[in-house]
Amino acid sequence: MAFKGQIVIDTEHCKGCGVCLAACPMQCLELSKNVNGKGYNYTQTVNDKCIGCASCAMVCPDGVISVYKKQC
Amino acid sequence: MANTDIEARKQELLNQGYTEVYTRTKVLTDAVMHYCPGCGHGTTHRLVAEVIDEMGIQDQVVGVSPVGCSVLAYNYFDVDFQEAAHGRAPALATAIKRLNPDTFVFTYQGDGDLAAIGTAETIHACNRGENITMIFVNNGIYGMTGGQMAPTTLIGMKSATTPYGRRVDLNGYPLRITELISTLPGTYYVTRQSVQTPAAVRKAKAAIRKAFENQKLKKGLSFVEILSNCNSGWKMTPVQANKWMEDNMMPNYPVGDIKVDGKLVDNVDVARLAVDHPLTVMQ
Ligand SMILES: Cc1ncc(C[n+]2csc(CCOP(=O)(O)OP(=O)(O)O)c2C)c(N)n1
Ligand code: SF4
Ligand code: SF4
Ligand code: SF4
Ligand SMILES: [Mg+2]
Numbered sequence: 001m002a003f004k005g006q007i008v009i010d011t012e013h014c015k016g017c018g019v020c021l022a023a024c025p026m027q028c029l030e031l032s033k034n035v036n037g038k039g040y041n042y043t044q045t046v047n048d049k050c051i052g053c054a055s056c057a058m059v060c061p062d063g064v065i066s067v068y069k070k071q072c
Numbered sequence: 073m074a075n076t077d078i079e080a081r082k083q084e085l086l087n088q089g090y091t092e093v094y095t096r097t098k099v100l101t102d103a104v105m106h107y108c109p110g111c112g113h114g115t116t117h118r119l120v121a122e123v124i125d126e127m128g129i130q131d132q133v134v135g136v137s138p139v140g141c142s143v144l145a146y147n148y149f150d151v152d153f154q155e156a157a158h159g160r161a162p163a164l165a166t167a168i169k170r171l172n173p174d175t176f177v178f179t180y181q182g183d184g185d186l187a188a189i190g191t192a193e194t195i196h197a198c199n200r201g202e203n204i205t206m207i208f209v210n211n212g213i214y215g216m217t218g219g220q221m222a223p224t225t226l227i228g229m230k231s232a233t234t235p236y237g238r239r240v241d242l243n244g245y246p247l248r249i250t251e252l253i254s255t256l257p258g259t260y261y262v263t264r265q266s267v268q269t270p271a272a273v274r275k276a277k278a279a280i281r282k283a284f285e286n287q288k289l290k291k292g293l294s295f296v297e298i299l300s301n302c303n304s305g306w307k308m309t310p311v312q313a314n315k316w317m318e319d320n321m322m323p324n325y326p327v328g329d330i331k332v333d334g335k336l337v338d339n340v341d342v343a344r345l346a347v348d349h350p351l352t353v354m355q
Pocket of ligand 5: 183
């Protein structure tokens with residue numbers, strides 16, 4: 001059973017620490033070259049391979065990632 | 073994305089047939105935590121808040137914050153809170169729990185707070201078997217004050233006060249206070265966890281849940297050590313710091329349950345751990 005995932009990142013509250021990037025099994029994430037209001041290079045998605053596993057959300061110290069999934 | 077855009081996007085996904093797997097718990101306030109990017113304090117806060125949320129006990133919880141980086145913890149949890157003098161959180165928690173036995177009381181403390189200045193309060197609350205939960209964030213350093221040596225600093229580990237690495241002849245041995253308190257009859261659940269990977273986070277959350285559930289049993293104190301990075305104090309990026317923690321902290325502070333339901337776990341040799349020469353860190 002395959003799942004398609006989607007994440008919603010609260011980019012204004014991301015601190016660009018990068019621990020979510022290291023946790024993602026699908027290499028979906030990168031730090032933006034742009035910065036948010038606090039000056040942090042926030043996380044963004046780079047592909048649509050997300051499986052909704054929530055690994056990124058599990059390790060995010062600031063809880064800025066919400067995860068959704070549906071069967072496909 | 074502005075807040076309204078985020079909520080709109082979430083709703084859009086739900087409308088498209090997606091189900092929500094994870095979102096930030098409402099037991100955390102909207103305040104932005106002041107912790108450095110990637111600091112394990114944030115992750116640990118999240119897990120405690122999620123457990124409170126899932127147990128449905130938000131209006132029965134009283135937290136006690138320490139002195140250390142997590143001194144402002146009361147700003148981040150939407151539950152009742154008290155601020156203790158440095159190291160005195162277990163004493164304050166004792167009073168809160170005894171006067172309000174129907175509450176769930178937890179302390180949240182760093183290694184400097186719990187294992188240095190507050191050692192007496194820690195040991196005696198554990199030995200009395202107070203029905204409280206202690207959350208102990210061990211990052212091997214005094215993070216808040218600029219990275220000085222803590223009792224938990226590893227042999228060979230550099231800090232502001234051990235610039236050439238901790239030396240046993242000068243600074244003594246790293247203190248494994250978690251193993252130490254597991255030998256006291258008043259502790260009912262003692263465990264060491266970490267929060268650097270998704271798997272570790274899930275285990276740490278289960279341990280925190282057990283530590284809160286235990287308060288209902290009134291059988292003693294539950295103690296959860298969380299190994300955490302202090303990436304600023306260790307002078308590494310958060311990802312490097314998590315790796316360094318796995319390579320250096322974990323061999324010295326093995327992760328897992330030490331005491332469950334009042335009994336020492338069979339394959340954990342607390343006596344050996346208490347006296348064994350900890351491994352030296354190479355930096
Ligand atoms: C009575 C007293 N002594 C010393 C200090 C200075 N001080 C503030 S925080 C701290 C140690 C913090 O280390 P830890 O508990 O490990 O917390 P961390 O910041 O690493 O999470 C010290 C010694 C103080 N505030 N009050
Ligand atoms: S939910 Fe899983 S697959 Fe999707 S971005 Fe997060 S870690 Fe990657
Ligand atoms: S873990 Fe959280 S705060 Fe850190 S970069 Fe990822 S989304 Fe941002
Ligand atoms: S100084 Fe260390 S413990 Fe304090 S917030 Fe920064 S990384 Fe965390
Ligand atoms: Mg510390």
